[in-house]
Ligand SMILES: *[C@@H]1O[C@H](CO)[C@@H](O)[C@H](O)[C@H]1NC(C)=O
């Protein structure tokens with residue numbers, strides 16, 4: 467071989483064959499399905515799908531067979547039904563060419579009616595008989611290769627290869643003459659085998675295309691609440707390694723009202739999901755940006771602005787309660803009710819590190835005096851609150867809570883002269899602890915849904931934080947009430 471051709475051949479190995487699917491969209495949530503996860507899905511498919519193949523009708527078989535001493539006999543096998551399929555062992559293996567699922571030692575049982583007729587020159591009438599037979603198919607192997615790719619942001623599942631191979635058949639006839647038995651076996655063994663192969667292959671094709679429809683029908687957004695959805699569009703082709711499947715999804719919060727301009731985020735860390743416990747079925751990695759997209763969205767939706775007119779210590783909302791803290795306030799507006807108008811001045815900033823989740827919140831707190839029907843803003847205090855968060859799994863949601871570590875404050879403006887910040891500090895602390903924190907935790911406690919397909923629930927989830935991302939490593943369970951069989955039966 468000439469050196470040039472040799473070089474060309476080597477280079478061609480490095481040219482990605484699927485370059486047209488390369489996407490520039492960034493992904494902020496990555497999902498890794500481990501070998502254990504794949505085994506779980508495969509078992510679900512095999513038990514629910516392959517066993518729900520039955521009862522499966524196989525087309526009737528007819529044949530004229532020359533039987534020694536009898537002559538030409540016309541046989542009909544009808545009402546052929548596969549009524550049981552057993553799959554003792556199977557495995558799943560992803561690879562470059564797709565996801566292979568292979569079952570071995572599969573057996574299936576069939577029932578059928580047989581009928582024959584013939585005429586000889588000896589007797590001028592047609593002789594016929596009929597009966598029942600049962601057939602056992604042993605050592606059947608079924609091999610599927612599934613392709614999984616991104617098609618317009620959804621997953622497309624295709625059946626790339628489907629082999630069904632019958633090794634051995636035993637036929638048990640009920641009734642009939644003894645010559646019939648050998649004739650039947652000789653004539654029909656192969657035909658029954660290939661009829662079973664064809665019927666099962668056809669049924670599996672239908673099943674896979676329904677599964678594909680299910681995958682393609684998955685929503686591209688998961689609703690979080692009235693304001694936000696999580697964009698769960700797939701942004702690249704699944705990456706298949708020898709023992710896992712990796713999925714990359716957009717993962718940002720988007721507004722339900724499309725009047726907000728999208729924010730452009732950049733990913734800091736490399737897409738990788740690595741669970742410390744590799745036996746977990748599923749790993750979901752969420753970039754810091756996911757949380758900041760939520761923060762920006764709710765900020766823009768003016769969710770982060772509220773009037774405080776009730777506090778546990780209601781005396782704080784009357785100027786009388788402030789008599790000793792801000793004497794000039796009480797003097798100017800004696801015994802007037804007050805409220806506080808808190809608004810965040812920018813979206814809270816979330817930072818994730820291996821030992822902490824920090825949030826910094828910048829807020830303005832306006833003190834309003836309510837006099838008759840007037841709302842009179844008298845002072846504004848800027849707050850910078852440092853909170854640390856923790857996250858937990860609640861059903862399929864990632865939920866959280868925060869506690870305040872410290873805060874600093876400064877007077878932004880005042881219509882009542884200077885305020886002594888050290889005197890106001892305890893009041894602000896009370897407001898933060900009794901108003902701000904419970905409000906924040908009420909919302910964070912609900913959390914937002916992780917991208918899990920309906921019917922599956924997380925189990926024994928572990929959460930780990932690392933530099934700029936949160937990782938959820940978990941097993942999953944399948945709710946039996948969600949009937950996957952519906953996919954495979956008509
Ligand atoms: C066809 O087979 C099914 C299942 O084995 C059986 O219930 C049914 O009675 C059979 N029908 C006829 C016409 O033999």
Ligand SMILES: *[C@@H]1O[C@H](CO)[C@@H](O)[C@H](O)[C@H]1NC(C)=O
Nearest residue numbers: 550573574575601602603604
């Ligand atoms: C089905 O066939 C297997 C062998 O292939 C046999 O062991 C089993 O008893 C049969 N089941 C029924 C219900 O006939």
Ligand SMILES: *[C@@H]1O[C@H](CO)[C@@H](O)[C@H](O)[C@H]1NC(C)=O
Nearest residue numbers: 491492697699701716720728
């Ligand atoms: C969702 O993500 C996809 C892929 O990144 C993107 O093309 C699409 O515009 C996003 N949808 C919204 C509503 O932001």
Ligand SMILES: *[C@@H]1O[C@H](CO)[C@@H](O)[C@H](O)[C@H]1NC(C)=O
Nearest residue numbers: 773807808809830832834841
């Ligand atoms: C609360 O303060 C903001 C400015 O920080 C202002 O725009 C808003 O109108 C105030 N709300 C009420 C009800 O006073």
